[in-house]
Amino acid sequence: MSGNGSLEALRRSGRIVIVGASLAGLRAAEALREEGFTGSLTLIGDEPHEPYDRPPLSKQVLLGKADADRTALPRHRELDAEWRLGVAATGLDMTARRVRLADGTEVPYDRLMITTGVRARPWPHPLEAELDGVFVLRTRQDAVALNRRLTAVPRRVLVIGAGFTGSEIASACRELGLEVTVAERGPAPLVGALGGVVAQVAADLQRAHGVDLRCGVMVTGLEGDSAGRLRRAHLSDGTTLDVDVAVVSLGATRNTEWLAGSGLGAGPRGIACDAGCRAFDIRGIVTDDIFVAGDVARSPHPLFNYQFLSLEHWGNAVAQAETAAHNMINASADRRPHVWVPAFWSSQFGVSIKSVGVPSLGDEVLIAQGSLAEHRFTGVYGYQGRVIAAVTFDQTKWLEHYQGLIETAAPFPPPGTTVDRRAEGLRPVPADFPDPSLPTHGPTVTLSGYSPTDRRITFTPARA
Amino acid sequence: MRIVVDLNRCQGYAQCAFLAPDVFTMHGDEALLYNPYADDTQRENVARAVAACPVQAIMAEGLDVDGVDGLSARTVTTGVR
Numbered sequence: 001m002s003g004n005g006s007l008e009a010l011r012r013s014g015r016i017v018i019v020g021a022s023l024a025g026l027r028a029a030e031a032l033r034e035e036g037f038t039g040s041l042t043l044i045g046d047e048p049h050e051p052y053d054r055p056p057l058s059k060q061v062l063l064g065k066a067d068a069d070r071t072a073l074p075r076h077r078e079l080d081a082e083w084r085l086g087v088a089a090t091g092l093d094m095t096a097r098r099v100r101l102a103d104g105t106e107v108p109y110d111r112l113m114i115t116t117g118v119r120a121r122p123w124p125h126p127l128e129a130e131l132d133g134v135f136v137l138r139t140r141q142d143a144v145a146l147n148r149r150l151t152a153v154p155r156r157v158l159v160i161g162a163g164f165t166g167s168e169i170a171s172a173c174r175e176l177g178l179e180v181t182v183a184e185r186g187p188a189p190l191v192g193a194l195g196g197v198v199a200q201v202a203a204d205l206q207r208a209h210g211v212d213l214r215c216g217v218m219v220t221g222l223e224g225d226s227a228g229r230l231r232r233a234h235l236s237d238g239t240t241l242d243v244d245v246a247v248v249s250l251g252a253t254r255n256t257e258w259l260a261g262s263g264l265g266a267g268p269r270g271i272a273c274d275a276g277c278r279a280f281d282i283r284g285i286v287t288d289d290i291f292v293a294g295d296v297a298r299s300p301h302p303l304f305n306y307q308f309l310s311l312e313h314w315g316n317a318v319a320q321a322e323t324a325a326h327n328m329i330n331a332s333a334d335r336r337p338h339v340w341v342p343a344f345w346s347s348q349f350g351v352s353i354k355s356v357g358v359p360s361l362g363d364e365v366l367i368a369q370g371s372l373a374e375h376r377f378t379g380v381y382g383y384q385g386r387v388i389a390a391v392t393f394d395q396t397k398w399l400e401h402y403q404g405l406i407e408t409a410a411p412f413p414p415p416g417t418t419v420d421r422r423a424e425g426l427r428p429v430p431a432d433f434p435d436p437s438l439p440t441h442g443p444t445v446t447l448s449g450y451s452p453t454d455r456r457i458t459f460t461p462a463r464a
Numbered sequence: 465m466r467i468v469v470d471l472n473r474c475q476g477y478a479q480c481a482f483l484a485p486d487v488f489t490m491h492g493d494e495a496l497l498y499n500p501y502a503d504d505t506q507r508e509n510v511a512r513a514v515a516a517c518p519v520q521a522i523m524a525e526g527l528d529v530d531g532v533d534g535l536s537a538r539t540v541t542t543g544v545r
């Protein structure tokens with residue numbers, strides 16, 4: 001559609017299809033109606049539930065302070081939409097402008113919004129992943145299943161991977177009085193997101209709360225009994241652990257498989273789009289009728305050297321959905337860029353962790369306020385002489401100030417002094433992020449046995 | 465009644481935890497834990513919490529503000545942007 005006449009027709013009676021009925025999909029639909037779109041609106045979601053909020057699933061739900069079935073998102077307004085829930089999209093025909101669904105039906109569109117998000121990365125060994133007691137945590141169904149098992153008081157819970165989700169699960173387990181071991185292949189929890197200096201505080205928090213934290217190790221195998229129940233975990237340092245619950249929290253995979261062969265620029269790293277949320281096709285040409293928002297999108301950000309950022313952040317899903325919806329039904333001169341400053345939060349072990357900017361771009365960190373040892377501080381990250389991010393542990397109220405410094409590309413270290421500056425805040429130190437291009441564990445070969453007939457070579461493959 | 469708090473915006477002022485303690489609780493000094501579903505008996509408390517939040521981070525669905533003293537309809541219906 002081009003020209004004002006057809007834009008008017010689109011706004012009045014066009015067909016907009018949104019694939020992905022979670023936070024981003026819902027907020028996009030609401031924004032479309034808010035901006036006066038009166039045509040037909042269809043939301044397609046593979047889960048059978050109406051849009052629900054996921055952050056509570058690893059926090060208040062595990063603690064038994066909220067019901068996994070009752071985290072449905074409040075609505076801003078009536079939608080007057082057709083909901084196709086419990087049926088996944090399986091294909092896209094960009095030429096005919098149709099979305100294929102798992103039930104064999106096809107849904108035609110004039111404009112398409114893709115908000116299919118991510119799913120939990122499964123345990124890489126399919127047979128071990130099937131064991132009773134092995135869980136992931138992403139969906140409502142996952143939360144119900146994990147909750148049921150935790151309520152039955154397992155002897156020990158093994159959390160595999162100490163990113164934000166894994167750390168929050170470990171925190172909830174300790175609060176429930178459960179024994180928990182966390183296995184992290186990096187040198188500390190959250191190290192990929194926050195760097196080694198701050199991650200050391202996350203490690204201290206875990207240990208202070210009784211978590212058996214083991215860093216620099218990988219889980220090499222999960223072992224079940226004859227009934228298929230998880231019994232034991234094997235670690236790369238040669239130890240074994242008796243566990244009856246393992247929660248695999250190894251990050252997420254983007255839901256783009258359904259777009260394979262469609263000609264859209266979609267793959268394991270997400271769907272590339274321009275700052276106006278328009279998806280690129282595989283030739284690198286931007287489409288004008290397909291928009292992307294939320295965890296599945298990858299878009300260039302002017303504040304961060306126009307790098308294409310994938311942000312699995314709650315706030316990004318909301319902001320990008322609103323921008324994508326606006327741009328979808330407006331002429332190019334009226335379109336807006338998605339320039340939301342990345343921000344996220346986590347709460348674990350009674351501490352509120354918050355971030356603005358992109359800490360992992362930082363090469364240095366300055367503890368500008370508070371103290372690492374007190375677990376209450378503000379870390380400011382610098383990149384090429386400017387402020388690029390800030391992270392607070394129980395110092396939320398300062399974050400807005402640092403967001404301003406990021407937005408105005410203020411010099412790093414920030415000039416002047418701040419309240420509660422300590423000796424450790426006098427000069428920046430290396431932020432100590434692991435180099436993502438270097439695997440923490442290369443493939444290893446070990447020899448065992450003594451006599452020539454017993455001699456065995458075991459190959460432990462490297463894992464991504 | 466469905467509730468969501470924009471925790472990017474929340475700064476831990478804890479007004480909600482005073483006004484609707486059965487729905488909002490502080491977990492440590494600054495972290496907020498809340499129940500995303502509150503039953504009807506909590507309606508008035510939640511309306512007060514929404515209105516009192518200094519950073520307007522709480523959104524609750526279907527709040528009827530009539531009968532809650534001192535609340536402007538705007539505050540309650542807008543909630544998070």
